[in-house]
Amino acid sequence: MVTDLIQKEENQASNRKIPKEVSQEILKKIVRNLLEAIGIMFYFILLNLAYLNMKQERLVGDIKVFAGAFLVIGMLFLEKSYKKDNGSLAITGIEFLFLSLHSLSIMHVITLFKYDFRFYLLTSSYLFSIYYVLKAIILYTKERKEYLNSLSDISEIVKKEEPIKREAKKRKEELEEEEDKMQLEMIGQNEKEIKQEKQEDFEKTKQEEKAKRKKKNVKKRGKKK
Numbered sequence: 001m002v003t004d005l006i007q008k009e010e011n012q013a014s015n016r017k018i019p020k021e022v023s024q025e026i027l028k029k030i031v032r033n034l035l036e037a038i039g040i041m042f043y044f045i046l047l048n049l050a051y052l053n054m055k056q057e058r059l060v061g062d063i064k065v066f067a068g069a070f071l072v073i074g075m076l077f078l079e080k081s082y083k084k085d086n087g088s089l090a091i092t093g094i095e096f097l098f099l100s101l102h103s104l105s106i107m108h109v110i111t112l113f114k115y116d117f118r119f120y121l122l123t124s125s126y127l128f129s130i131y132y133v134l135k136a137i138i139l140y141t142k143e144r145k146e147y148l149n150s151l152s153d154i155s156e157i158v159k160k161e162e163p164i165k166r167e168a169k170k171r172k173e174e175l176e177e178e179e180d181k182m183q184l185e186m187i188g189q190n191e192k193e194i195k196q197e198k199q200e201d202f203e204k205t206k207q208e209e210k211a212k213r214k215k216k217n218v219k220k221r222g223k224k225k
Helices: 002-016 020-053 056-084 087-113 117-224
Strands: none
Touching: 020 056, 020 087, 020 117, 056 087, 087 117
């Protein structure tokens, strides 16, 4: 009994552990998100360096070029997600569209609210990085939960099949019992018939012996006369 409980706990623990293939797939998605965060931080660092070494008119033109590129990339991801019906690609497309809008609004925001350009970009890079780290955590939690739910679905199917198997086994045992009972009845019937035949033979033999004795007695009486 104790061994069975220990084995059951070990099986449950192994089920909670994600297989290597599944964990590698989740890791790829997390690394992809972290690389996107690093790429965005590099983009903001590049704008900071450009701010120190370029004139404002040239910087504004470069920001518009980047914004246009992000817009095109975002639209391509959205189109691809629509064709493949992939929610992950749709989220990536929306992220690029948001980055494009953010880039276009940089000069307007720092002029309107009188922010420092470098401080604003640094804050933006931190916010984007936090977003991607949180996204990676949520992604890992979601994938792990889906995997465990798939295991529970399999166990539910097995649980539903178990009563059917038990019923089939019970029915099989009942049929076997009925067959055994029929065989016993047939054996009993055969024994009864054999016993009846022996009894009839015994009665017949007894009648024959009785008739023989009677015949002898008749002969004896005839001789005496």
